[in-house]
Amino acid sequence: PGPTPPPSPAMVEQKAxxxxxxxxxxxVARVCAAFGYRMTSCSLLTGGYASCNFAVQLERxxxxxxxxxxxxxxxxxxxxxxxxxxTVLTRLAETTxxxxxxxxxxxxxxxxxxxxxxxxxxxxxxxxxxxxxxDGVAGDKVLGEAGAEAERRVLAQLAGALGQLHxxxxxxxxxxxxxxxxxVCNTGELLREGEVxxxxxxxxxxxxxxxxxxERLPRFRAIFADGGLPTGFIHGDGFLDNTLYTxxxxxxxxxxxxxxxxxxxxxxxxxxxxxxxxxxxxELMVPRCKAVLQGYQEVRKLSSQELDAIPEFMWxxxxxxxxxxxxxxxxxxxxxxxxxxxxxxxxMTRCQALERSPPQVEEWVxx
Numbered sequence: 133p134g135p136t137p138p139p140s141p142a143m144v145e146q147k148a149x150x151x152x153x154x155x156x157x158x159x160v161a162r163v164c165a166a167f168g169y170r171m172t173s174c175s176l177l178t179g180g181y182a183s184c185n186f187a188v189q190l191e192r193x194x195x196x197x198x199x200x201x202x203x204x205x206x207x208x209x210x211x212x213x214x215x216x217x218x219t220v221l222t223r224l225a226e227t228t229x230x231x232x233x234x235x236x237x238x239x240x241x242x243x244x245x246x247x248x249x250x251x252x253x254x255x256x257x258x259x260x261x262x263x264x265x266x267d268g269v270a271g272d273k274v275l276g277e278a279g280a281e282a283e284r285r286v287l288a289q290l291a292g293a294l295g296q297l298h299x300x301x302x303x304x305x306x307x308x309x310x311x312x313x314x315x316v317c318n319t320g321e322l323l324r325e326g327e328v329x330x331x332x333x334x335x336x337x338x339x340x341x342x343x344x345x346x347e348r349l350p351r352f353r354a355i356f357a358d359g360g361l362p363t364g365f366i367h368g369d370g371f372l373d374n375t376l377y378t379x380x381x382x383x384x385x386x387x388x389x390x391x392x393x394x395x396x397x398x399x400x401x402x403x404x405x406x407x408x409x410x411x412x413x414x415e416l417m418v419p420r421c422k423a424v425l426q427g428y429q430e431v432r433k434l435s436s437q438e439l440d441a442i443p444e445f446m447w448x449x450x451x452x453x454x455x456x457x458x459x460x461x462x463x464x465x466x467x468x469x470x471x472x473x474x475x476x477x478x479x480m481t482r483c484q485a486l487e488r489s490p491p492q493v494e495e496w497v498x499x
Contacts, residue, residue, distance in 0.1 A: 153184045153207055153258060160186050160202050163260045166250040168192060168238030169200075177201070183390065184258075187265060192238075199265040200235060206390070207258040208464060209314060211249075214259045216308055217389045218245040220365075223305050229296060232387045235262040266385040268376030275372055275408075280419070282381050287408055287420055288427025289383040290375055294367060294404060295431030297386075298397050302365055308393050310356070315393035316368040316403065317452035318459075322349065323356055332459050341458045341476055345451065348483075352451055355444050361396040361437060368392050370404030398438040401428055402445030406453075406482065414482050421496045429497070439493050447486040454479030 157174050164171040169190035177185040184204040191197040205214045218234065225233050236247045250260045275286055313320050321328050329349070333342045367374075368391035376385040401424065409420035428434065458476035461468040 153204060155184060155186070155204060159253070160188060162253060163202055163250045164188055164190055164262070166237065167235060167262045169195075169262075172197070174202075183388065201232065201263040201265050203261045203263055204258045205260070209257065209390075211251075211257070211259060212308075213313055213390065214249055214261065215245040216313070216392070217261070218248045219305060219307070220389050220392055222248075223302065224300070227300055229300060230293065230383060230385050231389075232263045232266045232385055235264065266376050266387070268384045269379060271372030271375035271377055271383075274377045274381055278381065283420070284423040286372075286377065286381055286383075287423040288430070289377075289381075290370060290372070290386070290408065291401070291404060291424040291427035292431045293375075293383060293386045294370060294400050295428045297367055298364055298400070298432050300365065307365055310368075310393045310395035310399075312393070314390075316366075316391045316395065316399070316449070317456040319356075319448070319452045320393075322452060322455060323353055325353070328455070332463060335463060339458075339462070341454065341480060344480060344483075345455055345458075348451060352448055355448050361398055361441060362435065363394060363396050366392060366395050366397060366400035368395070368400060368403060369407075370400060371407040396438070396441065396445070397432070398434065398441045399445045399449070401425070401434065401438075402442045403449040405442065406446040406449045410482060412478070414478065414485050416485070416491060418495060421491070421493075425493075425497045434497075439497065442493050443486065443490045446491070447483055450479045450482040450486065454483065 160174050161171040169192045171188050172191055173189040175187050177187055183206060186202045186204075188200055188202055189197060190200055205217075221231070221234050224231055234248045236242075237250070248261060250262075252258055271286060271290065275283055278286055308315065310316060311320055311323050318328075329346065333346050336342050367386060367389065369388060370386075374386060374388045375383060376387065377383055405421055405424050409417050409424060411417060425434070454476040457472075457479065461472040461475060465472075
């Protein structure tokens with residue numbers, strides 16, 4: 133027999149199963165009661181690096197028992213952040229867009245976003261939402277088991293959902309822009325001159341990522357200073373672990389709206405390409421890139437200017453993601469595991485790969 137072939141690269145990065153906060157079961161039960169339900173079971177859902185989610189079984193007199201999700205927002209973020217998510221989801225409830233929608237509070241006289249938000253027992257963050265449970269398999273798990281054609285369909289459906297989102301109208305709805313708050317992996321902070329330099333980078337000035345980011349902030353800010361691209365509401369976090377599919381590979385939901393904002397549509401596409409088209413070893417898979425652009429353009433056509441902007445936005449998206457992970461697990465949560473502290477490295481390496489060899493988007497699509 134010949135030599136053993138090397139193992140195939142992991143299809144996409146597999147995020148660590150980490151709990152973003154320690155929430156006792158009685159606290160989850162308190163939130164469910166505040167929404168008007170009695171919790172009969174509770175289990176932690178893992179997979180993301182921002183919020184903390186629990187699958188709960190609920191009951192109420194006169195209502196058949198059902199499964200839902202209690203979603204705790206990041207404790208570091210202000211109330212405005214979760215209010216933004218409520219605003220987005222209440223508008224999407226009026227459309228056919230596939231996502232996990234909200235349950236309102238049943239008891240009490242609440243108005244506005246207070247109908248959907250329960251604050252911590254002592255008030256303030258972390259605030260919690262009660263969301264519909266969508267039965268499905270996370271997209272990163274589906275992709276890992278898919279053949280070439282199934283992989284193409286998985287990615288095309290995600291990109292098509294982004295295109296569908298970009299066609300939703302938002303007249304009369306007040307939405308934050310990318311420069312406000314903390315959307316797209318804290319891009320808003322990175323765009324504000326001097327903010328992260330003083331608050332974060334100066335705390336670990338000799339760290340490799342601190343040095344790397346400081347040197348690249350001028351380029352990052354220049355990318356977003358260039359106007360003229362079609363702009364509207366974007367999801368901002370098109371990673372496969374933010375999607376749910378049937379076992380047969382049909383998209384049933386795009387979830388997690390913490391990073392959503394008003395920004396160039398091309399940024400949403402670029403985030404998706406950067407998140408889904410690299411292997412865990414940071415090899416860019418051109419067939420995946422083609423699938424993303426084809427799926428998107430079946431719903432909404434990209435202009436030549438938008439296509440040209442994708443490589444720079446891919447780099448910026450990876451840099452912002454690396455920054456979020458570096459700060460979250462090295463500064464905000466210094467007791468994190470070594471693996472979590474190093475989770476920024478895959479994104480820094482991705483940026484370096486994009487710097488060495490910017491992708492040729494014309495290879496991905498026929499204009």
